[in-house]
Amino acid sequence: MAKGNVNPYRKSRIGLIWMAVTYFFLYMPLVFMVVFSFNSTRQDARFTGFSWRWYEALTRDNRIVDGFWLSVKVATTSGLASAVLATFAAFVLVRYRRFLGRTAFSGMVNAPLVMPEVVIGLSLLLLMVGIQNVFGWPERGMLTIVLGHTLLGMAYGMVVVQSRLLAMDRSIEEAALDLGARPIQVFFLITMPNIFQAILAAFLLAFTLSFDDVVISEFLSGPGVNTLPQVIFGYARRGINPTIYAAATLLIVSVTVVVVAYSVWVARQTRQRQREMAAALRSETAAIGQI
Numbered sequence: 703m704a705k706g707n708v709n710p711y712r713k714s715r716i717g718l719i720w721m722a723v724t725y726f727f728l729y730m731p732l733v734f735m736v737v738f739s740f741n742s743t744r745q746d747a748r749f750t751g752f753s754w755r756w757y758e759a760l761t762r763d764n765r766i767v768d769g770f771w772l773s774v775k776v777a778t779t780s781g782l783a784s785a786v787l788a789t790f791a792a793f794v795l796v797r798y799r800r801f802l803g804r805t806a807f808s809g810m811v812n813a814p815l816v817m818p819e820v821v822i823g824l825s826l827l828l829l830m831v832g833i834q835n836v837f838g839w840p841e842r843g844m845l846t847i848v849l850g851h852t853l854l855g856m857a858y859g860m861v862v863v864q865s866r867l868l869a870m871d872r873s874i875e876e877a878a879l880d881l882g883a884r885p886i887q888v889f890f891l892i893t894m895p896n897i898f899q900a901i902l903a904a905f906l907l908a909f910t911l912s913f914d915d916v917v918i919s920e921f922l923s924g925p926g927v928n929t930l931p932q933v934i935f936g937y938a939r940r941g942i943n944p945t946i947y948a949a950a951t952l953l954i955v956s957v958t959v960v961v962v963a964y965s966v967w968v969a970r971q972t973r974q975r976q977r978e979m980a981a982a983l984r985s986e987t988a989a990i991g992q993i
Contacts, residue, residue: 739947756948769933781909784855792864814857823921842924850918855908866900
Protein backbone atom coordinates (compact mmCIF):
# COMPACT_ATOMS: atom_id res chain seq x y z
CA MET A 703 0.00 0.00 0.00
CA ALA A 704 1.40 3.42 -0.91
CA LYS A 705 2.51 5.67 1.89
CA GLY A 706 -0.21 8.07 2.98
CA ASN A 707 -3.06 5.90 1.68
CA VAL A 708 -5.57 4.76 4.28
CA ASN A 709 -7.32 1.42 4.00
CA PRO A 710 -11.02 2.23 3.44
CA TYR A 711 -12.06 -0.81 5.50
CA ARG A 712 -9.98 0.48 8.39
CA LYS A 713 -11.61 3.91 8.10
CA SER A 714 -15.01 2.21 8.09
CA ARG A 715 -14.17 0.23 11.24
CA ILE A 716 -12.92 3.35 13.00
CA GLY A 717 -16.12 5.16 12.07
CA LEU A 718 -18.28 2.31 13.37
CA ILE A 719 -16.32 2.15 16.62
CA TRP A 720 -16.61 5.90 17.11
CA MET A 721 -20.35 5.78 16.38
CA ALA A 722 -20.80 2.90 18.85
CA VAL A 723 -18.93 4.81 21.58
CA THR A 724 -21.04 7.90 20.94
CA TYR A 725 -24.32 5.98 21.12
CA PHE A 726 -23.13 4.18 24.24
CA PHE A 727 -22.33 7.50 25.93
CA LEU A 728 -25.69 9.00 24.93
CA TYR A 729 -28.06 6.13 25.57
CA MET A 730 -26.59 3.97 28.34
CA PRO A 731 -27.77 6.42 31.06
CA LEU A 732 -31.29 6.01 29.67
CA VAL A 733 -30.94 2.24 29.74
CA PHE A 734 -29.81 2.30 33.38
CA MET A 735 -32.71 4.58 34.29
CA VAL A 736 -35.20 2.22 32.64
CA VAL A 737 -33.66 -0.79 34.42
CA PHE A 738 -33.70 0.87 37.85
CA SER A 739 -37.31 1.95 37.39
CA PHE A 740 -38.10 -1.75 37.98
CA ASN A 741 -35.84 -2.01 41.03
CA SER A 742 -37.51 -3.42 44.12
CA THR A 743 -35.80 -0.95 46.49
CA ARG A 744 -34.82 2.71 46.47
CA GLN A 745 -31.15 1.87 45.92
CA ASP A 746 -29.70 3.46 42.81
CA ALA A 747 -26.36 1.65 42.85
CA ARG A 748 -27.48 -1.99 42.90
CA PHE A 749 -30.36 -3.80 41.27
CA THR A 750 -32.01 -5.83 44.02
CA GLY A 751 -34.88 -7.41 42.10
CA PHE A 752 -37.67 -6.84 39.62
CA SER A 753 -40.74 -4.99 40.86
CA TRP A 754 -43.62 -2.84 39.61
CA ARG A 755 -43.87 -0.93 42.90
CA TRP A 756 -42.63 2.39 41.50
CA TYR A 757 -45.11 2.31 38.64
CA GLU A 758 -47.87 1.61 41.14
CA ALA A 759 -46.60 4.50 43.27
CA LEU A 760 -46.60 6.67 40.15
CA THR A 761 -50.34 6.18 39.65
CA ARG A 762 -50.95 7.31 43.24
CA ASP A 763 -48.74 10.41 42.98
CA ASN A 764 -51.21 13.19 42.21
CA ARG A 765 -48.48 15.77 41.58
CA ILE A 766 -46.92 13.72 38.80
CA VAL A 767 -50.28 12.75 37.28
CA ASP A 768 -51.57 16.34 37.33
CA GLY A 769 -48.24 17.61 36.00
CA PHE A 770 -48.34 15.10 33.17
CA TRP A 771 -51.81 16.12 31.99
CA LEU A 772 -50.91 19.80 32.30
CA SER A 773 -47.78 19.19 30.20
CA VAL A 774 -49.85 17.39 27.57
CA LYS A 775 -52.35 20.26 27.34
CA VAL A 776 -49.63 22.92 27.28
CA ALA A 777 -47.49 21.07 24.74
CA THR A 778 -50.45 20.33 22.43
CA THR A 779 -51.74 23.91 22.51
CA SER A 780 -48.35 25.55 22.09
CA GLY A 781 -47.36 22.98 19.45
CA LEU A 782 -50.40 23.78 17.31
CA ALA A 783 -49.95 27.53 17.74
CA SER A 784 -46.24 27.27 16.99
CA ALA A 785 -46.84 25.24 13.82
CA VAL A 786 -49.40 27.75 12.50
CA LEU A 787 -47.30 30.83 13.30
CA ALA A 788 -44.12 29.17 12.03
CA THR A 789 -45.83 28.33 8.73
CA PHE A 790 -46.98 31.90 8.12
CA ALA A 791 -43.65 33.38 9.23
CA ALA A 792 -41.68 31.04 6.97
CA PHE A 793 -44.02 31.71 4.04
CA VAL A 794 -43.61 35.47 4.42
CA LEU A 795 -39.82 35.27 4.60
CA VAL A 796 -39.47 32.87 1.65
CA ARG A 797 -42.13 34.13 -0.73
CA TYR A 798 -41.82 37.88 -0.06
CA ARG A 799 -38.18 38.85 -0.38
CA ARG A 800 -38.65 42.59 -0.06
CA PHE A 801 -40.98 44.44 2.28
CA LEU A 802 -40.59 47.16 4.86
CA GLY A 803 -39.20 45.76 8.12
CA ARG A 804 -38.21 42.37 6.71
CA THR A 805 -34.81 42.40 8.40
CA ALA A 806 -36.31 43.33 11.76
CA PHE A 807 -39.04 40.71 11.39
CA SER A 808 -36.53 37.99 10.51
CA GLY A 809 -34.31 38.96 13.44
CA MET A 810 -37.18 38.90 15.94
CA VAL A 811 -38.44 35.51 14.73
CA ASN A 812 -34.96 33.96 14.90
CA ALA A 813 -33.91 35.62 18.17
CA PRO A 814 -35.21 32.79 20.45
CA LEU A 815 -32.90 30.35 18.64
CA VAL A 816 -29.77 32.04 19.99
CA MET A 817 -31.08 33.68 23.15
CA PRO A 818 -30.64 31.84 26.50
CA GLU A 819 -33.89 30.48 27.89
CA VAL A 820 -33.20 32.23 31.18
CA VAL A 821 -33.27 35.58 29.39
CA ILE A 822 -36.44 34.63 27.49
CA GLY A 823 -38.16 33.45 30.65
CA LEU A 824 -37.18 36.54 32.67
CA SER A 825 -38.23 38.95 29.93
CA LEU A 826 -41.58 37.18 29.51
CA LEU A 827 -42.11 37.24 33.27
CA LEU A 828 -41.55 41.00 33.37
CA LEU A 829 -43.90 41.45 30.41
CA MET A 830 -46.67 39.33 31.95
CA VAL A 831 -46.37 41.08 35.31
CA GLY A 832 -46.52 44.48 33.61
CA ILE A 833 -49.61 43.51 31.58
CA GLN A 834 -51.28 42.06 34.66
CA ASN A 835 -50.65 45.25 36.64
CA VAL A 836 -52.27 47.34 33.90
CA PHE A 837 -55.17 45.11 32.81
CA GLY A 838 -55.41 42.63 35.69
CA TRP A 839 -54.91 39.75 33.25
CA PRO A 840 -53.46 37.20 32.60
CA GLU A 841 -52.55 35.55 35.86
CA ARG A 842 -49.53 33.29 35.76
CA GLY A 843 -50.60 29.75 34.95
CA MET A 844 -51.28 27.54 31.96
CA LEU A 845 -51.96 30.45 29.58
CA THR A 846 -48.69 32.24 30.30
CA ILE A 847 -46.74 28.99 29.96
CA VAL A 848 -48.39 28.33 26.60
CA LEU A 849 -47.48 31.83 25.38
CA GLY A 850 -43.86 31.38 26.42
CA HIS A 851 -43.55 27.93 24.85
CA THR A 852 -45.20 29.18 21.65
CA LEU A 853 -42.56 31.88 21.31
CA LEU A 854 -39.79 29.30 21.53
CA GLY A 855 -41.48 26.62 19.43
CA MET A 856 -42.37 29.03 16.64
CA ALA A 857 -38.71 29.92 16.09
CA TYR A 858 -37.64 26.28 15.79
CA GLY A 859 -40.65 25.31 13.70
CA MET A 860 -40.03 28.15 11.27
CA VAL A 861 -36.59 26.71 10.43
CA VAL A 862 -38.17 23.38 9.47
CA VAL A 863 -40.96 24.88 7.35
CA GLN A 864 -38.65 27.44 5.77
CA SER A 865 -36.25 24.75 4.57
CA ARG A 866 -39.13 22.87 2.92
CA LEU A 867 -40.46 26.01 1.23
CA LEU A 868 -37.02 26.79 -0.15
CA ALA A 869 -36.80 23.29 -1.66
CA MET A 870 -40.33 23.39 -3.10
CA ASP A 871 -40.76 23.88 -6.84
CA ARG A 872 -42.47 27.27 -7.31
CA SER A 873 -43.54 26.46 -10.85
CA ILE A 874 -46.54 24.57 -9.43
CA GLU A 875 -47.79 27.70 -7.67
CA GLU A 876 -47.08 29.86 -10.72
CA ALA A 877 -49.03 27.45 -12.93
CA ALA A 878 -52.02 27.65 -10.58
CA LEU A 879 -51.88 31.45 -10.64
CA ASP A 880 -51.71 31.43 -14.44
CA LEU A 881 -54.82 29.24 -14.51
CA GLY A 882 -56.77 31.84 -12.53
CA ALA A 883 -56.42 30.68 -8.92
CA ARG A 884 -56.26 33.39 -6.27
CA PRO A 885 -53.19 33.58 -4.01
CA ILE A 886 -55.11 32.34 -0.97
CA GLN A 887 -56.38 29.36 -3.00
CA VAL A 888 -52.85 28.60 -4.13
CA PHE A 889 -51.65 28.66 -0.55
CA PHE A 890 -54.28 26.29 0.84
CA LEU A 891 -54.68 24.01 -2.20
CA ILE A 892 -51.11 23.86 -3.54
CA THR A 893 -48.58 25.06 -0.99
CA MET A 894 -50.06 23.55 2.17
CA PRO A 895 -50.32 19.96 0.88
CA ASN A 896 -46.72 20.13 -0.37
CA ILE A 897 -45.31 21.33 2.95
CA PHE A 898 -47.64 19.38 5.24
CA GLN A 899 -44.91 16.99 6.36
CA ALA A 900 -42.73 19.94 7.37
CA ILE A 901 -45.64 21.50 9.28
CA LEU A 902 -46.22 18.21 11.10
CA ALA A 903 -42.51 18.01 11.89
CA ALA A 904 -42.64 21.58 13.22
CA PHE A 905 -45.58 20.62 15.46
CA LEU A 906 -43.76 17.57 16.82
CA LEU A 907 -40.61 19.61 17.44
CA ALA A 908 -42.54 22.36 19.23
CA PHE A 909 -44.51 19.75 21.21
CA THR A 910 -41.27 18.09 22.35
CA LEU A 911 -39.62 21.38 23.29
CA SER A 912 -42.69 22.43 25.27
CA PHE A 913 -43.11 19.10 27.02
CA ASP A 914 -39.43 19.08 28.01
CA ASP A 915 -39.08 22.73 29.05
CA VAL A 916 -38.26 23.64 32.64
CA VAL A 917 -36.69 27.11 32.57
CA ILE A 918 -39.48 29.08 30.89
CA SER A 919 -42.12 27.12 32.80
CA GLU A 920 -40.44 28.02 36.11
CA PHE A 921 -40.67 31.72 35.30
CA LEU A 922 -44.23 31.71 33.96
CA SER A 923 -46.01 29.16 36.15
CA GLY A 924 -48.17 30.23 39.05
CA PRO A 925 -48.88 28.74 42.47
CA GLY A 926 -50.06 25.15 42.19
CA VAL A 927 -49.44 25.06 38.43
CA ASN A 928 -46.49 22.79 37.68
CA THR A 929 -45.71 20.87 34.51
CA LEU A 930 -44.28 17.37 34.65
CA PRO A 931 -40.64 18.48 34.09
CA GLN A 932 -41.05 20.95 36.96
CA VAL A 933 -42.37 18.21 39.25
CA ILE A 934 -39.54 15.84 38.28
CA PHE A 935 -36.95 18.59 38.78
CA GLY A 936 -38.41 19.39 42.19
CA TYR A 937 -38.25 15.73 43.24
CA ALA A 938 -34.69 15.38 41.96
CA ARG A 939 -33.51 18.31 44.08
CA ARG A 940 -34.77 16.57 47.24
CA GLY A 941 -33.02 13.28 46.54
CA ILE A 942 -33.42 10.07 44.63
CA ASN A 943 -37.00 8.98 44.07
CA PRO A 944 -37.46 5.90 41.84
CA THR A 945 -40.93 7.15 40.94
CA ILE A 946 -39.13 9.66 38.74
CA TYR A 947 -37.46 6.78 36.91
CA ALA A 948 -40.84 5.22 36.20
CA ALA A 949 -42.27 8.51 34.89
CA ALA A 950 -39.21 9.10 32.70
CA THR A 951 -39.40 5.53 31.34
CA LEU A 952 -43.02 6.02 30.28
CA LEU A 953 -42.02 9.26 28.56
CA ILE A 954 -39.20 7.52 26.70
CA VAL A 955 -41.54 4.78 25.51
CA SER A 956 -44.17 7.33 24.41
CA VAL A 957 -41.67 9.46 22.50
CA THR A 958 -40.17 6.38 20.84
CA VAL A 959 -43.58 5.20 19.66
CA VAL A 960 -44.45 8.63 18.26
CA VAL A 961 -41.10 9.00 16.46
CA VAL A 962 -41.30 5.52 14.95
CA ALA A 963 -44.91 6.06 13.84
CA TYR A 964 -44.02 9.40 12.26
CA SER A 965 -41.00 7.89 10.47
CA VAL A 966 -43.12 5.05 9.08
CA TRP A 967 -45.78 7.51 7.92
CA VAL A 968 -43.21 9.74 6.20
CA ALA A 969 -41.61 6.74 4.50
CA ARG A 970 -44.99 5.57 3.18
CA GLN A 971 -45.88 9.05 1.96
CA THR A 972 -42.53 9.33 0.19
CA ARG A 973 -42.95 5.98 -1.54
CA GLN A 974 -46.49 6.87 -2.58
CA ARG A 975 -45.33 10.20 -4.01
CA GLN A 976 -42.56 8.47 -5.93
CA ARG A 977 -45.06 5.96 -7.39
CA GLU A 978 -47.39 8.80 -8.42
CA MET A 979 -44.54 10.71 -10.06
CA ALA A 980 -43.41 7.58 -11.89
CA ALA A 981 -46.97 6.91 -13.10
CA ALA A 982 -47.33 10.50 -14.28
CA LEU A 983 -44.02 10.28 -16.11
CA ARG A 984 -45.08 7.06 -17.82
CA SER A 985 -48.39 8.62 -18.88
CA GLU A 986 -46.60 11.68 -20.27
CA THR A 987 -44.12 9.49 -22.13
CA ALA A 988 -46.94 7.42 -23.61
CA ALA A 989 -48.81 10.57 -24.71
CA ILE A 990 -45.68 11.94 -26.40
CA GLY A 991 -45.15 8.58 -28.14
CA GLN A 992 -48.66 8.66 -29.57
CA ILE A 993 -48.04 12.12 -30.95
